[in-house]
Amino acid sequence: MTAEIKDKTIEVPPQLTVRDLATALDVSPINIIKQLMNDGIMASINQTIDFDTAAIVGEEMGFEVVPFKEPEAEETVAAKTEEMVSLRQSFIADEDPANLVLRPPVVTVLGHVDHGKTTLLDTIRHASVVKGEAGGITQHIGAYQVQVDDRLITFLDTPGHAAFTAMRARGAMLTDIVVLLVAADDGVMPQTKEAIGHARAAGVPIIVAINKIDKANANIEKVKQDLANQNLVPEDWGGDTVCVPISALNNEGIDELLDNVLLAADVAELKANPNRPAQGSVVEAKMDDKRGSTATLLVQNGALKQGDLLVVDTFYGRVRAMFDGQGQRLKKAGPSMAVSVLGLPDVPAAGDMFEVVKNKKTAEALVSQRKAAFEATRQTARRPVSLEDFLSLLEGEAVKELNLIIKVDVDGSLEPIINSLKNLGDDQHKVKIILQNTGNISESDITLALASNAIVVGFNVQVDGPASRIAETEKIEVRLYKVIYKLIEDIELALKGLYEPVYEDRVIGHATVRAIFKAGKKVVAGSYITAGKVTRDARIRVVRNRRLIHTGKIGSLRRFTEDVAEVATGYECGIGIENFNNLAEGDILEAFVVERIN
Ligand code: GDP
Numbered sequence: 001m002t003a004e005i006k007d008k009t010i011e012v013p014p015q016l017t018v019r020d021l022a023t024a025l026d027v028s029p030i031n032i033i034k035q036l037m038n039d040g041i042m043a044s045i046n047q048t049i050d051f052d053t054a055a056i057v058g059e060e061m062g063f064e065v066v067p068f069k070e071p072e073a074e075e076t077v078a079a080k081t082e083e084m085v086s087l088r089q090s091f092i093a094d095e096d097p098a099n100l101v102l103r104p105p106v107v108t109v110l111g112h113v114d115h116g117k118t119t120l121l122d123t124i125r126h127a128s129v130v131k132g133e134a135g136g137i138t139q140h141i142g143a144y145q146v147q148v149d150d151r152l153i154t155f156l157d158t159p160g161h162a163a164f165t166a167m168r169a170r171g172a173m174l175t176d177i178v179v180l181l182v183a184a185d186d187g188v189m190p191q192t193k194e195a196i197g198h199a200r201a202a203g204v205p206i207i208v209a210i211n212k213i214d215k216a217n218a219n220i221e222k223v224k225q226d227l228a229n230q231n232l233v234p235e236d237w238g239g240d241t242v243c244v245p246i247s248a249l250n251n252e253g254i255d256e257l258l259d260n261v262l263l264a265a266d267v268a269e270l271k272a273n274p275n276r277p278a279q280g281s282v283v284e285a286k287m288d289d290k291r292g293s294t295a296t297l298l299v300q301n302g303a304l305k306q307g308d309l310l311v312v313d314t315f316y317g318r319v320r321a322m323f324d325g326q327g328q329r330l331k332k333a334g335p336s337m338a339v340s341v342l343g344l345p346d347v348p349a350a351g352d353m354f355e356v357v358k359n360k361k362t363a364e365a366l367v368s369q370r371k372a373a374f375e376a377t378r379q380t381a382r383r384p385v386s387l388e389d390f391l392s393l394l395e396g397e398a399v400k401e402l403n404l405i406i407k408v409d410v411d412g413s414l415e416p417i418i419n420s421l422k423n424l425g426d427d428q429h430k431v432k433i434i435l436q437n438t439g440n441i442s443e444s445d446i447t448l449a450l451a452s453n454a455i456v457v458g459f460n461v462q463v464d465g466p467a468s469r470i471a472e473t474e475k476i477e478v479r480l481y482k483v484i485y486k487l488i489e490d491i492e493l494a495l496k497g498l499y500e501p502v503y504e505d506r507v508i509g510h511a512t513v514r515a516i517f518k519a520g521k522k523v524v525a526g527s528y529i530t531a532g533k534v535t536r537d538a539r540i541r542v543v544r545n546r547r548l549i550h551t552g553k554i555g556s557l558r559r560f561t562e563d564v565a566e567v568a569t570g571y572e573c574g575i576g577i578e579n580f581n582n583l584a585e586g587d588i589l590e591a592f593v594v595e596r597i598n
Helices: 018-025 029-038 051-060 077-085 117-128 161-169 190-201 220-229 254-268 360-380 411-422 443-452 465-474 484-496
Strands: 009-012 015-017 048-050 064-067 106-111 143-148 151-156 177-183 206-211 243-245 279-288 292-301 309-312 315-318 321-323 338-344 353-357 400-408 429-438 455-459 478-481 503-519 522-535 539-544 547-559 566-568 572-577 588-596
Touching: 009 018, 009 051, 015 018, 018 029, 018 051, 029 051, 048 051, 051 064, 106 117, 106 190, 117 143, 117 151, 117 177, 117 206, 117 254, 143 254, 143 338, 151 254, 177 190, 177 220, 177 254, 190 206, 190 429, 190 443, 206 220, 206 254, 220 243, 243 254, 309 338, 309 360, 315 360, 353 360, 400 411, 400 443, 400 484, 411 429, 411 484, 429 443, 429 484, 443 455, 443 465, 455 484, 465 478, 478 484, 503 572, 522 547, 522 588, 539 572, 547 566
Parallel strands: 009 064, 106 151, 106 177, 177 206, 206 243, 400 429, 400 455, 455 478
Antiparallel strands: 015 048, 143 151, 279 292, 279 353, 292 338, 309 315, 309 353, 315 338, 321 338, 503 522, 503 588, 522 566, 522 572, 539 547, 539 588, 547 572
């Protein structure tokens, strides 16, 4: 195919986004996404993949993939812009190894709802949070650091997928290690599986904490079986998944869990250069009535100092003051530290990357280049999956899986929908339910859909305002139903490749023909609009003596001698109908438009 005429060897960096890889191979990102799906990896266009994954995909597509050697780091604004715009995380890729030192791991706790994420984060925080000077007031800044012996661990403490997914959807990778919480009385549940998928897709090591072992009905072995079924085979079963039994409520097993986090950090050899201007990502941000924009920034490389000039997203500002999670004012924050920063002129989004620049001139140049580059990417970005093109997207794939996020009004609606959906399809065509839940379609559902190429299906629910805005800009397909069988039918049709949109006529106006004019061979009906309106792009039904005698398109619509786009009730106009001249005085013209209703 086209690959034949391309240079077959490409260089790729240790990490790159799907979009970058597509650009490097000069193929559509959709082809890359398809190939990744084939290999069992669900990836969005902005997702970061590592060199090995890129190499496998590239080779499967007929290329030879070799590691990219960074040219001597010339810190041009353009190079930096490109790096940030492609939203990839290779903060230390161009650092001299001699400057790198170990940094604390950054940990996210994921797990099914009610399995104890909040409890665990609270317990860890209270047991071991780094003690600052007296006087600080603990505040939630989205992250905190704990001390274990003489080492530190940073926990991102917005539990659950929301933050992780939102950041991943933007290509940011803040987390080094995922602690997957599974309640011993419940086992692996849908969101547990989802969390496993996210951690795997992001290439982040997983440590399992089997929680609630204090409960009478705790069944650790069953959890291990469940985990093994997800290819997370526990160490004592001969696999390599670390499973630590804990009780977050009773502070049992927590030390062991933290020790294991540090072991995993040792294996990962997490490093950074503490002696350079800071780079990192936004953990969360808000507008505070009194303090203005406050943003929690995770320093991923370098050190952030009070007074530094920061570029975030497409604006810049100076760090007026920085605080840690205990309200202590800091002058400097090193790698893996999260700090709440005051002084930005605007509120950045979680997952935005920031960097410290030398002066205003550099900041301004970076911002304007970034704006232009964002605009360019926005225009080329395209969502790969919609119900209609689901099959064509996956054409040639052995197994076609349609990823769905299902939101319903009440629990009782879930079971019949899920059961029916599971029975759909055949060996080659399957529905994969990424998330099933009750409640309106929220922003996090949309970001999850974005991150996992899913379609969002709602039953008797609505779409929250912010969610619908993001769905629109990111072109996420959201489908709402009020009847179960209709929902099932659409998905079934999609799976069978038979899905066709249904159109319906909507009458927009009526006119009465008052006179007939001839213009050459054409006949024009001098008409009076009796109801609604007639538009130039409408279709027309001609009704005579209560019988439909013709349906066709409007060929001309004029007021006096002027072509017009529409004519409203109470006005006269001339209406010509394409390829139809048999018009007569007294005919009723019904204007309608064809609208898609599903
Ligand atoms: P999240 O939804 O994952 O954040 O879960 P929470 O931390 O809110 O916990 C859900 C419920 O489980 C709460 O009622 C907790 O008190 C309870 N819980 C959490 N950890 C434990 C535990 O180790 N043992 C017991 N018995 N209950 C726990």
